Amino acid sequence: MEIRKENKVVDFIKKYGVYVAVGVVVFAVALTFTLLATLGSSVPTGSGSLNFISPMSNASVIKDYSDQELQLNETLGHWEAHLSVDLTSENSEVYSILDGTVANIDYDYINGYTITISHADGFASIYSSLEETVDVKEGDTVSAGEKIGKASESATGEIDLGSHLHFTLLLNDDKIDPNDYLNLELK
Numbered sequence: 001m002e003i004r005k006e007n008k009v010v011d012f013i014k015k016y017g018v019y020v021a022v023g024v025v026v027f028a029v030a031l032t033f034t035l036l037a038t039l040g041s042s043v044p045t046g047s048g049s050l051n052f053i054s055p056m057s058n059a060s061v062i063k064d065y066s067d068q069e070l071q072l073n074e075t076l077g078h079w080e081a082h083l084s085v086d087l088t089s090e091n092s093e094v095y096s097i098l099d100g101t102v103a104n105i106d107y108d109y110i111n112g113y114t115i116t117i118s119h120a121d122g123f124a125s126i127y128s129s130l131e132e133t134v135d136v137k138e139g140d141t142v143s144a145g146e147k148i149g150k151a152s153e154s155a156t157g158e159i160d161l162g163s164h165l166h167f168t169l170l171l172n173d174d175k176i177d178p179n180d181y182l183n184l185e186l187k
Contacts, residue, residue: 059087083175112154128166129155
């Protein structure tokens with residue numbers, strides 16, 4: 001007669017295996033939803049929630065942000081990543097998207113007249129292709145929604161787009177998609 005040695009692990013799996021499998025599946029699903037929710041949320045800010053204002057009223061997006069697909073720059077005749085959003089509006093006035101401080105006002109041939117505003121929590125906004133005459137000066141404190149200038153055709157690197165605002169959003173000096181923070185539905 002053969003004495004059978006019982007394997008406790010095998011007996012446990014036979015008896016409770018279904019419950020263990022269900023538990024593993026539930027844990028995996030919960031972990032997946034938690035990770036997706038974390039990755040899909042906006043960047044937490046140290047001072048609470050920031051209320052972003054559109055840089056133009058009733059604006060239409062004429063060239064959207066794209067870091068994955070190259071877009072044709074018809075003015076310069078080459079394909080490029082477009083790490084900004086180009087906006088146009090019947091009212092060409094441009095507004096600060098958040099409270100902040102005017103860090104720089106500059107001009108270069110490709111981008112035209114440009115205002116850079118530093119905001120809380122590592123954000124900065126860059127407004128290019130503005131008219132030469134702007135409503136602020138370096139060091140000024142601005143409020144969200146305050147007029148800072150007017151869109152124009154000063155960005156010769158995108159002259160084919162006509163009068164527009166070339167808007168760039170930075171977070172900790174990295175260009176990010178403004179669509180993640182601004183309501184730019186009119187595309």
